[in-house]
Amino acid sequence: MLARRVRKALQEIVGEAHARFDPAQLALYAYDATPFAAPAQPDGVLMPASAEEVAGIVRLAGAEGLPVVPRGAGTNLTGGARAVQGGLVLAMTRMDRILAVDADSFQAVVQPGVVTEDLQEAAGEQGLFYPPDPQSADTCTLGGNLAENAGGPRAVKYGVTRQYVLALQVVLASGQIVRLGARTLKSVAGYDLCSLMVGSEGTLGIITEATLRLLPAPERRETLLAVFERLRDAAKAVCASMRSGVIPSAVELVDEASLRCLPDLGLDLPEAAAAVLVMEVDGSAAEAVRAAGRLAEVMQAGGACRVMRAADEAEAERLWKARREVGPSLARIAPLRINEDIVVPIARLPEAISGIHELAREQDVTCACFGHAGDGNIHVNFLLQPDRSGERERVERAVARVFDLVVGLGGSITGEHGVGTTKQAFLGLELGAEVVELMRRVKAALDPDGILNPGKVLPLPGLGRA
Amino acid sequence: MLARRVRKALQEIVGEAHARFDPAQLALYAYDATPFAAPAQPDGVLMPASAEEVAGIVRLAGAEGLPVVPRGAGTNLTGGARAVQGGLVLAMTRMDRILAVDADSFQAVVQPGVVTEDLQEAAGEQGLFYPPDPQSADTCTLGGNLAENAGGPRAVKYGVTRQYVLALQVVLASGQIVRLGARTLKSVAGYDLCSLMVGSEGTLGIITEATLRLLPAPERRETLLAVFERLRDAAKAVCASMRSGVIPSAVELVDEASLRCLPDLGLDLPEAAAAVLVMEVDGSAAEAVRAAGRLAEVMQAGGACRVMRAADEAEAERLWKARREVGPSLARIAPLRINEDIVVPIARLPEAISGIHELAREQDVTCACFGHAGDGNIHVNFLLQPDRSGERERVERAVARVFDLVVGLGGSITGEHGVGTTKQAFLGLELGAEVVELMRRVKAALDPDGILNPGKVLPLPGLGRA
Numbered sequence: 033m034l035a036r037r038v039r040k041a042l043q044e045i046v047g048e049a050h051a052r053f054d055p056a057q058l059a060l061y062a063y064d065a066t067p068f069a070a071p072a073q074p075d076g077v078l079m080p081a082s083a084e085e086v087a088g089i090v091r092l093a094g095a096e097g098l099p100v101v102p103r104g105a106g107t108n109l110t111g112g113a114r115a116v117q118g119g120l121v122l123a124m125t126r127m128d129r130i131l132a133v134d135a136d137s138f139q140a141v142v143q144p145g146v147v148t149e150d151l152q153e154a155a156g157e158q159g160l161f162y163p164p165d166p167q168s169a170d171t172c173t174l175g176g177n178l179a180e181n182a183g184g185p186r187a188v189k190y191g192v193t194r195q196y197v198l199a200l201q202v203v204l205a206s207g208q209i210v211r212l213g214a215r216t217l218k219s220v221a222g223y224d225l226c227s228l229m230v231g232s233e234g235t236l237g238i239i240t241e242a243t244l245r246l247l248p249a250p251e252r253r254e255t256l257l258a259v260f261e262r263l264r265d266a267a268k269a270v271c272a273s274m275r276s277g278v279i280p281s282a283v284e285l286v287d288e289a290s291l292r293c294l295p296d297l298g299l300d301l302p303e304a305a306a307a308v309l310v311m312e313v314d315g316s317a318a319e320a321v322r323a324a325g326r327l328a329e330v331m332q333a334g335g336a337c338r339v340m341r342a343a344d345e346a347e348a349e350r351l352w353k354a355r356r357e358v359g360p361s362l363a364r365i366a367p368l369r370i371n372e373d374i375v376v377p378i379a380r381l382p383e384a385i386s387g388i389h390e391l392a393r394e395q396d397v398t399c400a401c402f403g404h405a406g407d408g409n410i411h412v413n414f415l416l417q418p419d420r421s422g423e424r425e426r427v428e429r430a431v432a433r434v435f436d437l438v439v440g441l442g443g444s445i446t447g448e449h450g451v452g453t454t455k456q457a458f459l460g461l462e463l464g465a466e467v468v469e470l471m472r473r474v475k476a477a478l479d480p481d482g483i484l485n486p487g488k489v490l491p492l493p494g495l496g497r498a
Numbered sequence: 499m500l501a502r503r504v505r506k507a508l509q510e511i512v513g514e515a516h517a518r519f520d521p522a523q524l525a526l527y528a529y530d531a532t533p534f535a536a537p538a539q540p541d542g543v544l545m546p547a548s549a550e551e552v553a554g555i556v557r558l559a560g561a562e563g564l565p566v567v568p569r570g571a572g573t574n575l576t577g578g579a580r581a582v583q584g585g586l587v588l589a590m591t592r593m594d595r596i597l598a599v600d601a602d603s604f605q606a607v608v609q610p611g612v613v614t615e616d617l618q619e620a621a622g623e624q625g626l627f628y629p630p631d632p633q634s635a636d637t638c639t640l641g642g643n644l645a646e647n648a649g650g651p652r653a654v655k656y657g658v659t660r661q662y663v664l665a666l667q668v669v670l671a672s673g674q675i676v677r678l679g680a681r682t683l684k685s686v687a688g689y690d691l692c693s694l695m696v697g698s699e700g701t702l703g704i705i706t707e708a709t710l711r712l713l714p715a716p717e718r719r720e721t722l723l724a725v726f727e728r729l730r731d732a733a734k735a736v737c738a739s740m741r742s743g744v745i746p747s748a749v750e751l752v753d754e755a756s757l758r759c760l761p762d763l764g765l766d767l768p769e770a771a772a773a774v775l776v777m778e779v780d781g782s783a784a785e786a787v788r789a790a791g792r793l794a795e796v797m798q799a800g801g802a803c804r805v806m807r808a809a810d811e812a813e814a815e816r817l818w819k820a821r822r823e824v825g826p827s828l829a830r831i832a833p834l835r836i837n838e839d840i841v842v843p844i845a846r847l848p849e850a851i852s853g854i855h856e857l858a859r860e861q862d863v864t865c866a867c868f869g870h871a872g873d874g875n876i877h878v879n880f881l882l883q884p885d886r887s888g889e890r891e892r893v894e895r896a897v898a899r900v901f902d903l904v905v906g907l908g909g910s911i912t913g914e915h916g917v918g919t920t921k922q923a924f925l926g927l928e929l930g931a932e933v934v935e936l937m938r939r940v941k942a943a944l945d946p947d948g949i950l951n952p953g954k955v956l957p958l959p960g961l962g963r964a
Contacts, residue, residue: 136737136845159743181686192684194693195661210932216841217873218658219910220647220697221917221928222955223937227660227693231686248743271602277625277714277782316743319785375682379602407683444685451687462687466676470944471689477943478936489688 034075038096042078042120045088050079050126061121064106064113066454067368068424074101074115079126083201083209083240086122090238090483091207093120099486102234104145104173109371110452112179112233116487122238124175130154131241138246139198139215144175144239148182151244161249163190166448167359178239181231183448185282185312185355188406190247192448194230201241202229205479215243228474233450234485236478250314253281254324255348258309258331259301259338263287263389266307267382269334270405273311274378276330278323282312283406284355287385290400290413293361297353302337309336309405310355358402366398366415370427374434376443378408387437388412395430397423409447435461456491500541504562508544508586511554516545516592527587530572530579532920533836534890540567540581545589549667549675549706552588556704556949557673559586565952568700570611570639575837576918578645578699582953588704590641596620597707604712605664605681610641610705614648617710627715629656632914633825644705647697649914651748651778651821654872656713658914660696667707668695671945681709694940699916700951702944716780719747720790721814724775724797725767725804729753729855732773733848735800736871739777740844742796744789748778749872750821753851756866756879759827763819768803775802775871776821824868832864832881836893840900842909844874853903854878861896863889875913901927922957 034042034053043051052058053076062071075098080086093100099119106113115121128145135158142151148162148169155162165184166172172182178200183192199213213219213226229237260266270283288306301308309331313323328339342348362369376384385401392399392414403411412434414427435445435458445458460468472490475482500508500519509517518524519542528537541564546552559566565585572579581587594611601624608617614628614635621628631650632638642648644666649658665679679685679692695703726732736749754772767774775797779789794805808814828835842850851867858865858880869877878900880893901911901924911924926934938956941948 134843134845135741137843138740139843159741181690183684187684191661194690195657204932204936208932210930210936212933214841214910214928215843215908216875216910216913217844218649218653218841218870218875218913220912220914221910221921222925222934223698223702223940224647224660224693224696225933225936225940227690228940230690232689236689248740248745251743274604274714275601275625277717279714315781316785316788318788319782322782322784375680375684377600377603377605377681378683379600404684409682409684442681444680444682444687446686447682447684448686455687459688462680464676466670466674467678467691468688470670470676470691473943474689474691474694474940477939 039076041092042076042089045092046078046080046085052077061103061123064108064111066109066111066452067370069111069114072114072116074121075118077121077123079123081126083203086203086238086240087207087209089120089122090203090205093483094205094207094481097481098483100238100483101485102175102179102238104176105171107168107172107176108180108452109449110454112450112452112488116453124173127240133158133160135160140244140246142174142242142244144173144178144242146174148172148174148177155246156249159249160246162196162244162246164193164196174242175239178230178242179233180448180450183404183409185284185404187404188283189279189281194227196245197226197230197242198245199243200226200229200239202237202239204237205481205484233452233488235475235489236484238484252317252320253312253314254320255342255351256311256324256327257340257351257354258311258336259305260307260335261304261337262335263307263385264382265335266309267385267405269309269331269336270381271378272330272334273327276326278313278326280311280327280406281314282310284310285402285405285410286310286355286358287401289398290358290362290402293365293400294354294357295361297350297357299350299354308354310351355402362400362413362415367418368416370414370431372412372431372434373403373409373447373449374412374438374443374445375409375447376438376441380441380443381405381408384438384441384443385410388434391430391433391437395426397426397430408443451489453488459491505542507558508542508555511558512544512546512551518543527569527589530574530577532575532577532918533834535577535580538580538582540587541584543587543589545592547592549669552669552704552706553673553675555586555588556669556671559949560671560673560947563947564949566704566949567951568641568645568704570642571637573634573638573642574646574918575915576920578916578918578954582919590639593706599624599626601626606710606712608640608708608710610639610644610708612640614638614640614643621712622715625715626712628662628710628712630659630662640708641705644696644708645699646914646916649870649875651750651870653870654749655745655747660693662711663692663696663708664711665709666692666695666705668703668705670703671947671950683711699918699954701941701955702950704950718783718786719778719780720786721808721817722777722790722793723806723817723820724777724802725771726773726801727770727803728801729773729851730848731801732775733851733871735775735797735802736847737844738796738800739793742792744779744792746777746793746872747780748776750776751868751871751876752776752821752824753867755864756824756828756868759831759866760820760823761827763816763823765816765820774820776817821868828866828879828881833884834882836880836897838878838897838900839869839875839913839915840878840904840909840911841875841913842904842907846907846909847871847874850904850907850909851876854900857896857899857903861892863892863896917955919954925957
């Protein structure tokens with residue numbers, strides 16, 4: 033509970049209408065999309081309208097020793113948007129303006145509260161393209177995408193959010209407002225603090241503006257779906273598609289457990305289907321058609337028992353549903369699920385996926401795998417039923433073993449969801465204690481008093497699963 | 499001069515044959531390719547063969563308070579490889595092995611002393627492609643490319659070195675050997691220390707191994723050359739080529755002053771040529787041909803008085819000479835030149851180039867501009883004759899004004915050459931004092947005693963042009 037004096041000072045910074053201290057309102061901000069995360073109620077929720085207001089809040093928070101937790105749409109899956117040590121949540125949703133879309137320099141300047149899809153559309157109107165495409169693009173904000181270094185299906189060809197960040201305006205822990213990076217395609221003027229901020233989950237600075245790179249929009253997209261009777265063949269076909277010289281703009285895998293939960297999509301999938309790949313290629317009209325043909329050949333040669341190619345956009349939508357409906361469908365059959373987003377080098381994908389299913393069997397838990405196979409990033413979903421005793425513990429054991437497996441295969445415990453609170457216990461497993469310590473030193477250099485989103489990313493005693 | 503005890507300890511680490519203390523030998527390492535840089539003789543030159551040897555040297559250097567300056571082929575243009583505070587030069591050229599080219603995971607694992615072209619060739623043999631292509635690719639090393647975040651002509655489509663770095667093995671200032679990043683296409687496990695190391699010019703750690711991303715090799719390249727009678731039209735055509743939906747794999751500009759110094763290349767350029775663009779497109783055979791046709795149309799519509807398209811590889815080589823021979827030709831007509839590598843947003847290119855020529859006229863100095871116009875990165879070459887009194891001062895005034903102009907246009911003072919010692923005085927102009935201070939804090943966190951390549955990147959009193 034904040035002192036009256038502090039509340040008053042905060043109200044003066046953002047205006048009375050944009051400062052919330054009422055417990056009923058604070059409760060709304062005690063959650064994000066993370067499953068099994070305990071509510072974490074902040075002491076205040078502030079909705080700043082400018083970098084100057086953010087700076088004012090941060091200065092006050094520094095003086096009072098209050099944590100500051102920036103938050104976009106709250107779609108975070110690893111607890112990153114939760115005020116686990118109390119303090120102030122900064123809801124950035126009022127800073128939602130697209131300040132510029134510069135079609136000549138292929139750049140957009142945005143505030144952090146812009147919804148990802150809104151930028152995609154604004155770029156599209158000018159024949160431009162913003163590739164990062166997280167599943168929650170119609171809801172999540174660019175500030176959240178920057179904080180987590182969001183990916184999505186197109187990363188296999190176009191890379192992740194970090195690759196589109198040219199420059200950032202950031203409020204530092206000191207309350208200073210600085211500009212990092214350069215509004216140019218290249219710059220080596222000093223250390224890459226811009227890349228350091230991206231993916232730092234609000235623990236090193238608060239992003240108040242971003243200059244993002246745009247590309248010319250591809251003229252055409254072609255969508256394909258390949259059905260496999262063996263999961264291993266599907267995983268191998270992912271490598272083969274890359275080896276064929278075609279770089280698809282998406283290669284999404286859906287395994288048998290995920291397929292089984294899908295409603296009837298009218299795709300008439302064979303009974304024996306053990307996995308499907310949903311793929312997209314893009315480029316000039318001629319190139320997209322050519323690449324789709326090549327990819328269909330590669331799939332057939334790789335053992336696909338059926339390859340469908342969308343004749344028009346409606347059909348493309350239908351094929352994509354075999355991937356996009358997996359999440360919602362899993363949610364329907366299992367009220368709770370733990371969704372990990374491991375990554376392995378793509379050549380290790382067959383081993384990884386079969387290994388994960390083996391570990392799930394060992395622990396007697398249900399597991400469905402799907403996701404961005406083109407870059408080796410698989411969403412491993414463990415499905416829980418509330419009435420099965422001991423299941424949560426078995427799932428946690430399975431998760432820990434999956435991480436061991438993945439790290440052993442040269443992979444990473446998180447491809448796009450971040451560490452937040454939920455993966456802290458496993459960070460050292462992947463990075464080693466020395467690297468975690470190095471990260472701590474970077475954190476201390478940028479936020480000596482630890483007021484920026486404390487308790488996230490770096491394992492602290494008594495937090496997370498540690 | 500090192501104490502006998504220290505020399506002996508160093509010899510024990512790397513072997514007697516690989517530790518040099520003889521003044522005649524030290525003098526060989528007092529220079530890099532930076533013009534006008536005073537010789538900076540190290541106290542010792544060591545040629546380690548492993549990360550463990552590097553770690554041993556760094557630990558000893560830390561205990562003795564000796565600077566450690568890593569060095570590849572010495573092609574650095576901003577003084578980065580010079581031991582400006584004495585100490586130990588680490589010549590990484592013995593660590594020159596390509597440890598793996600993994601065609602299934604699209605990765606290579608390399609030591610820092612590998613020559614860039616050797617990796618390009620090793621990748622090519624497996625149908626793979628390592629895009630970064632600095633002008634000195636046949637000489638420079640990947641360690642140097644990583645230290646400077648090297649670019650080259652293909653960056654317009656493929657990005658710079660940082661975008662190909664998946665993971666690094668680094669020796670820290672403490673002598674610890676750590677692994678940063680992940681051997682996967684995505685990972686958000688903690689802060690992006692990998693990107694922080696890339697471009698840090700050996701001031702934050704010494705890279706002893708890198709896992710680099712490879713792409714499928716494009717099936718075909720097409721080369722074009724467009725001649726313009728007005729520089730401004732050429733600069734505008736650069737934007738137009740991007741707007742046309744084609745992303746060329748190179749768009750190189752050569753201005754009139756650069757053209758005039760070229761030998762006869764048999765290209766029969768018109769007398770009135772004020773600029774040429776040398777361009778490349780790549781992709782599948784069909785796509786490269788299509789894109790080349792589209793690009794030729796765009797150039798004609800943009801006012802090119804002639805567009806040549808190479809019929810075969812020999813002709814492509816000849817067209818490329820109009821760009822690649824500029825540097826050597828300038829060197830022939832002017833024994834000394836100062837080569838800056840400014841960058842602007844591509845829409846500001848016309849203003850930038852005409853502004854630079856105006857500033858050169860004001861200072862009565864000769865200036866030739868050429869380079870990677872596709873990403874807004876122009877090499878501004880000021881040509882000096884030893885017999886012209888006061889010319890060097892006039893050039894330095896012109897350089898300072900060029901940086902003012904570029905920063906005013908939203909650009910950067912260096913696109914790929916780095917800061918080293920020569921640009922320190924201008925770093926604050928671009929970044930502001932707060933950001934320079936932030937970089938100092940990062941440096942202090944990673945190298946508290948300041949032994950790693952001291953006197954580079956961050957302005958220190960009495961160093962560089964400050």
